[in-house]
Amino acid sequence: MARLQAMRIAAALCAAAAVLTTSGCGWGRTVAEKEALDENSTSAASAKTSSCVDTSGSEIKIGFVNSLSGTMAISEQTVSDSLHMAVDEINANGGVLGKKLKVVQQDGKSEPAVFAEKAKTLIEKECVAAVFGGWTSSSRKAMLPVFEADNALLFYPLQYEGMEASPNIFYSGAAPNQQIVPALDYLKEKGYKKLFLVGSDYVFPQTANRVVKAYAAGNGMEVVGEEYTPMGSTDFTTIVNKLKFSGADAVVNTLNGDSNVAFFKEYKASGLKADTVPVISMSIAEEEVSAIGVDNVKGQLTAWNYYQTLDNKQNATFVKNFKAKYGANRPTSDPMESAYTSVYLWKGMVEKAKSFDVDKVKAAADGVTFNAPEGKVTVDGENHHIYKTSYIGKIGEDKLIHTVWQSDGPIKPDPYLKGYSWAKSLSASADSSEN
């Protein structure tokens, strides 16, 4: 009897499916049709979706998406804080095009799929004019198709591995040629020849190290070791041993988070010293120094585009305001500054375009500048990255990072490293991937 009933139900399901397919609610256009559509309409973007952004009132909505829960919360909360500060400042000074900014904050939960979902919430449900946030590359990769499909704007604040330039994303953090390459230039200038690479096992370290290897090959340097550990790994005995006996004279460190604590403790215990075998880190900012313990990292090098100690008027105001708002013991760091700057860059673009319309904002983006705490930055309209000054810093006793070298003015962003002869192999593969 059970079987009979099951068969009846299966029959009913088939009937339902038949009704469904005949009732007109079938499949829509195919990928091929979509591509043909995009090709035919020259202004493909405007043909996509009509935006639901409401520009009639005295307020305009913008969205923030940061992980406020999960493993990345501790880092991303700081970015959310500085984004809010930028908005408060802008509102206190009259807003953008006479409209006050109203922030809709969403939690990305440290999960890429949630970032994609919340990006959709912000664009399609909240109808925000622009979105700011994201931290990990995976969160950006997850959001990219959403922003492209809805023709919306994302401002991504982190330095990252490059090899990307979406027409719907503005990258206010460093491209590889504004962080990794200057770090290598510095090592070369100081006469270091044998590099040891250590990183967490994910996309940024892997891509960064491919750049390092290409650079070394083209500049008479040698990579004597390359080691990866799973994220969060804290066992570095073997790796530090290898490092010690590799004959390396400098270490390029792309470890993330907790792994740094264990790595630097082991490094110190093995008798290695910052004077003889310095470690240059790509992911240690002011926030992390106190977490790792200043005794473990003092004297080591970092490569960023902003330090709290930068000596200029904008930075003095930025640091002062941030401490006044969030507490005197809170440091300011590169990602925070970059996020803060991105809000002002969007404001600059909107004011230049005299419109909140995404296509008009994009068209106006080229050449927009802002006197940021890191120095003057300029938007490159072609690849949507920004001109940034690079700073090599040394970690001091005071838990802050002090500049020991800086580039000659802002560096033109080059996410695919096309302008470097030694990076031919990298940009060649990137070319084929652009489509």
Next chain:
Amino acid sequence: MASKKTVSGSASTSAAGEFYTKYKPWIGTAIAVVLILLAPSVLSVYNLGLLSKYLCYAMVAVGIGLAWGQGGMLTLGQGLFFGLGAYVMAIHMKLSDIGPGQVPDFMSQYGITEVPGFWELFRNPVIAVIGVAAVPGAIAALLGLAVFGRGVRGAYFAILSQALVAAFSVLLIGQSKTTGGTNGLNDFKGFFGYDLTDDANKQMIFYICAFLTLAMVLIVWWIRRSFMGDLIIGVRDQENRMKFLGYNPASIKVFAFSLAAMFAGIGGAMIVPVVGIISPSDIGVTPSILMLAGVVIGGRTTLLGPVIGTLLVRFAETQLSEAYPSAWTYIEGLIFILVIAFIPMGLGQFKGLWPWLKERFGLGAAASAAATTSTATA
């Protein structure tokens, strides 16, 4: 809906009651079908997308209900099977996006010029569709044969399943040249040739998710009524007695566990076109535990409990996290604590209210309809 042959023979005097008892599964199914068909006309495309996502997790929950609720196998690692299904689908979608002879962008960055063999296998749409269920099902069967035959059960099995899902996500990250690493696979354009940005296609994907979930519920309903259902419960409650009766508990468990894995794999496969990304952090230890949350809340031993519970939990999560982005985790935690403290067997076991309503209003059918309503609209 499947409350067995026993039941209280109380109110079956009235003709309506008799009709209801006789055709209960029919009525339930019909209501669910109508609700599914109506959903797109009431919900916006955005909300339909969210509902599709919840349904993908509901598919996993139906399987967990069978493996854990009926079979007693507490699996903390459904993310493994969810992930296998998802990656098979994602590989197929990526390959059909880029066309033959090309490699995905992340591979070309590693200097790979030819897609690896296990990718090539899923280029064929038929193999991909079979693969999303067959791959997780086969792996679950192999795993089941290895551990159930040796009498691994209870907490040991739970820990093992959790360790496996952790290992799987480490493997995916480590093999980033062929799996996309922490970034996972993303940026898809089409689903079997249909443009993912088109609203009509999003609606079809919702229908597929909804009818798959319904089909899975019906399969489990059928198993529960069948002799196999009794065997599964027998193994859960009295494994040794079943052995003495001449049954092999291991093979019964393998059956339930593999079926649950297939459901999870299909749910994972559908989440790829819905969400647009699959990455190791979507299938790790924490997501796997969250897949259990809805089953616990809904009642693991009931037929509809896991589905309703999952839809409710995911819906509440979206609503809470949108409204209170910085405080929602505390609220959600509090709800979990309250449910576990006061209704430990889940909402589906909250029987006190049920007979009272029935007695008071003679409203069995309406109440059942209400339960199904929340399935499709939550």
